[in-house]
Amino acid sequence: MLVNKIWHCLLIGDYMTKRFTVIILSIVLCTSVLFVSCGYNSSDLYETQEFLMGTVVLQKIYHENAAEIAKEVNDRIAEIESTMTINKPGGEINLLNDAAGKEYVKLGEDTLYVLDKAKQYAEISNGAFDVTIGPLVKAWGVFTDNPRVPSKNEIDELLKLVNYKDINIDFENSTAMLAKEGQIVDLGGIAKGFAADEAVEIYKEHGVKSALISLGGNIFTLSGKPDGSPWMVGIRNPRGNDGSYIGIVRVKDKAVVSSGDYERFFEKDGVRYHHILDPKTGYPADTGLIGTTIISDFSIDADALSTAVFVLGLEEGMKLVESLDGVDAVFITADKKIYVTDGLKDTFIFKDESKEFEYVEKR
Amino acid sequence: MNRVKKTVLLGLFVSQALILSIVESWIPIPSPVPGVKLGLANIITVITIIFFGFREAVSVVIARCVLSSIFGGGGWMLFLFSVTGGVLSSVVMSILYKSGRDKFSITGISIAGAVSHNVGQIFVAAVFMKDLAVAVVLPVLLVSGCIMGFFVGLVSSFLEGVLRKTRIFD
Amino acid sequence: MLKKGDFFILGFVLILIIVSFTGVYLYKNSGSNAHKIAVIIKDNEEIKRIDIDNVNEPLEISVSGEYNNIILVEKGRIRFKEADCPDRVCVNTGWLTGKGDTAVCLPNKTMIKIEGQSSDVDIVTY
Numbered sequence: 001m002l003v004n005k006i007w008h009c010l011l012i013g014d015y016m017t018k019r020f021t022v023i024i025l026s027i028v029l030c031t032s033v034l035f036v037s038c039g040y041n042s043s044d045l046y047e048t049q050e051f052l053m054g055t056v057v058l059q060k061i062y063h064e065n066a067a068e069i070a071k072e073v074n075d076r077i078a079e080i081e082s083t084m085t086i087n088k089p090g091g092e093i094n095l096l097n098d099a100a101g102k103e104y105v106k107l108g109e110d111t112l113y114v115l116d117k118a119k120q121y122a123e124i125s126n127g128a129f130d131v132t133i134g135p136l137v138k139a140w141g142v143f144t145d146n147p148r149v150p151s152k153n154e155i156d157e158l159l160k161l162v163n164y165k166d167i168n169i170d171f172e173n174s175t176a177m178l179a180k181e182g183q184i185v186d187l188g189g190i191a192k193g194f195a196a197d198e199a200v201e202i203y204k205e206h207g208v209k210s211a212l213i214s215l216g217g218n219i220f221t222l223s224g225k226p227d228g229s230p231w232m233v234g235i236r237n238p239r240g241n242d243g244s245y246i247g248i249v250r251v252k253d254k255a256v257v258s259s260g261d262y263e264r265f266f267e268k269d270g271v272r273y274h275h276i277l278d279p280k281t282g283y284p285a286d287t288g289l290i291g292t293t294i295i296s297d298f299s300i301d302a303d304a305l306s307t308a309v310f311v312l313g314l315e316e317g318m319k320l321v322e323s324l325d326g327v328d329a330v331f332i333t334a335d336k337k338i339y340v341t342d343g344l345k346d347t348f349i350f351k352d353e354s355k356e357f358e359y360v361e362k363r
Numbered sequence: 364m365n366r367v368k369k370t371v372l373l374g375l376f377v378s379q380a381l382i383l384s385i386v387e388s389w390i391p392i393p394s395p396v397p398g399v400k401l402g403l404a405n406i407i408t409v410i411t412i413i414f415f416g417f418r419e420a421v422s423v424v425i426a427r428c429v430l431s432s433i434f435g436g437g438g439w440m441l442f443l444f445s446v447t448g449g450v451l452s453s454v455v456m457s458i459l460y461k462s463g464r465d466k467f468s469i470t471g472i473s474i475a476g477a478v479s480h481n482v483g484q485i486f487v488a489a490v491f492m493k494d495l496a497v498a499v500v501l502p503v504l505l506v507s508g509c510i511m512g513f514f515v516g517l518v519s520s521f522l523e524g525v526l527r528k529t530r531i532f533d
Numbered sequence: 534m535l536k537k538g539d540f541f542i543l544g545f546v547l548i549l550i551i552v553s554f555t556g557v558y559l560y561k562n563s564g565s566n567a568h569k570i571a572v573i574i575k576d577n578e579e580i581k582r583i584d585i586d587n588v589n590e591p592l593e594i595s596v597s598g599e600y601n602n603i604i605l606v607e608k609g610r611i612r613f614k615e616a617d618c619p620d621r622v623c624v625n626t627g628w629l630t631g632k633g634d635t636a637v638c639l640p641n642k643t644m645i646k647i648e649g650q651s652s653d654v655d656i657v658t659y
Contacts, residue, residue, distance in 0.1 A: 058656070217659030225655070234657035245657045258658040293658060351653070388620075435619055438599070440639040459538070471539030478546050488637060492574065492644045497635050502554040509546055 044226065050074045053081045053192060054143075055216025061203070062210040062226050069206050073199045077215070080195045083111060084187045086134065087143070093185055097134065101181030107174060114187060114194050114300070115169060115176060121190075121304040122164035125320060129308035130164045130279035134184025142275040143188075147266040149273060155282035162279050193303025196220045196255060200299075217258060220299050224252040235330055237354060238262045238291035246338060246352040247330065247359070255299035259306040260291035260332075278311050287313030291332035294321070295344070301327065314339065332357070364532070372531070373415070373423055380407040380427040381434070388435075399507045402477045402515055408453055409473055409519045414532045417457040424449035444487050451483035452476040469523060473516030478508040569632060571611045573604060574644045585611050585647070600641040611645055613638060 046066030050057050057077060059070045083091045092111045099105045107115070118131040135158045137143070139150040150158075166179035178185065192215045203211045203222050211222040212231055221231040230252045234245030238260045249256060261274035261284070278285040292310045294302040305327065309317030314331050321329040321341050328343040338359045340348045350359040364372075383403040392399050404427060411420040428449055432442035456476040459467045467475075481504040488497045526532065568586040572579055575596055583592075585606055592606040593614065602623065605614035610630045613623040616638055623638035629647050637644045 234654035466538035
């Protein structure tokens with residue numbers, strides 16, 4: 001009945017009626033189009049979270065195929081995890097560790113790459129970053145439900161197995177071997193970095209122009225935000241709650257990775273034992289730092305270095321970072337002071353709501 | 364028109380409006396936003412304005428709202444909510460009607476009525492919740508008000524013609 | 534059938550629509566990098582604040598007053614799940630997912646609103 005009325009208005013009604021009806025109908029049309037496009041267009045941002053590598057992997061992608069790309073990234077991360085994990089059965093590192101002191105094992109491209117990088121960082125950090133720390137990590141059990149303080153004897157014994165120089169890589173045959181029986185390679189301090197770099201590769205392959213990925217707090221920003229502005233990445237307050245920060249770095253195309261004594265720790269008899277073990281002492285690194293953050297072009301570098309400089313301490317760590325091209329760092333000391341490398345002096349924004357930290361500008 | 368006849372007719376209008384609002388609540392309108400309604404009761408409001416006048420229209424609206432909130436439950440809030448929208452729309456429609464039928468058609472008046480009805484309701488909700496956030500639905504509501512008002516207006520103008528012919532209101 | 538004045542009405546309404554649409558659009562797009570915080574308000578007082586982007590398991594909240602509401606929170610969205618108020622407009626509103634989205638149970642004086650939290654970081658390391 002009403003449809004007839006509309007028809008009547010359009011066909012037979014006088015000129016004004018026709019115009020009027022047309023206007024009404026176009027309003028209807030426009031609004032329905034608006035609603036439909038709003039669905040697609042509201043921000044173009046696709047955000048997803050997945051539990052991988054023992055942590056939460058958050059992706060923010062600006063792209064029309066974001067959902068597929070995010071899935072591809074998650075699949076790749078899952079693949080990397082299964083290849084390099086020592087917390088689950090299977091994978092290549094488990095094979096490598098089982099064959100320690102016995103024979104060479106065939107390894108894939110990814111694993112060889114990561115092992116080699118790990119060795120490089122062990123060398124430039126003088127052993128402060130050492131993936132052969134596996135046996136000690138196991139003894140402390142910091143990543144498990146039953147952490148414990150091993151005895152000094154136990155630690156001294158296990159220290160004998162810690163030596164990155166015992167990682168023997170045969171690139172020609174794509175094999176590797178650990179020199180001594182009982183040695184264990186733990187890629188926990190570098191695998192996420194590798195995974196983040198791989199994720200970024202996938203983003204680039206698909207022509208993504210703006211994205212951000214966080215692998216358990218290990219962040220990579222692809223380019224800047226869609227409007228061209230840099231991503232604002234907060235540096236975690238080592239003594240604050242989740243999400244609280246003491247400063248912000250404005251980054252584009254950079255990896256931002258933090259290490260600290262707040263990530264995994266347990267307390268016994270009033271002493272806090274955290275998870276970043278010093279490969280020289282066998283105990284949690286105690287060099288006056290509670291948090292380090294590395295900003296660099298590749299996440300694998302940032303991951304390894306953030307651990308390395310934490311173990312090295314402020315002086316040595318600062319020296320190491322300043323000696324490397326394209327790498328910057330933020331150091332947070334136990335007495336709540338913040339130091340940054342020269343490269344960050346202009347881009348680091350000190351913002352501490354807890355008002356407990358002090359930003360030391362001159363060194 | 365003598366008083367008895369007037370009272371009876373207005374009473375009929377009130378019950379018509381009541382029925383229309385009940386029936387209207389049975390028709391679900393798929394919409395991302397709450398508050399999108401057909402506004403069928405506005406037909407009665409317009410007709411009352413045409414055949415009687417502003418005061419009568421407002422009385423019919425208030426009576427309808429009172430009964431509606433008694434029968435439908437909902438208490439004071441619902442009443443306040445619908446009465447504000449209803450009264451505001453009566454005011455707007457009366458003003459437009461009085462300024463001349465040569466200037467505004469029934470359809471146009473209905474659109475204005477529907478839109479002001481929605482605005483009135485949003486206003487009450489905002490004041491009630493002391494928060495302007497409810498106004499995010501305004502654009503959608505305004506558009507739906509236009510559309511619904513248009514159709515309600517077509518029906519009303521049609522109805523007016525029919526009612527005039529019956530000569531009840533002379 | 535249609536008169537001159539009608540166009541003024543239509544024009545006026547159109548302007549209202551454009552203005553309100555722009556207003557809402559601006560509101561929704563300010564600070565879009567932040568987490569969504571849903572706020573539950575009863576009797577004009579904030580009774581609960583939830584970061585709905587951080588919710589991993591569905592969560593139910595009961596609100597009692599003249600009537601009773603059950604609010605369901607899932608990751609990134611929130612809604613009135615059940616209500617015994619007479620019109621159930623609140624439940625019929627469905628899911629609230631974006632900044633500024635609102636659902637109201639007037640009879641029970643309860644409102645859910647998603648605020649944007651203007652934040653100066655996109656993410657924090659850990």
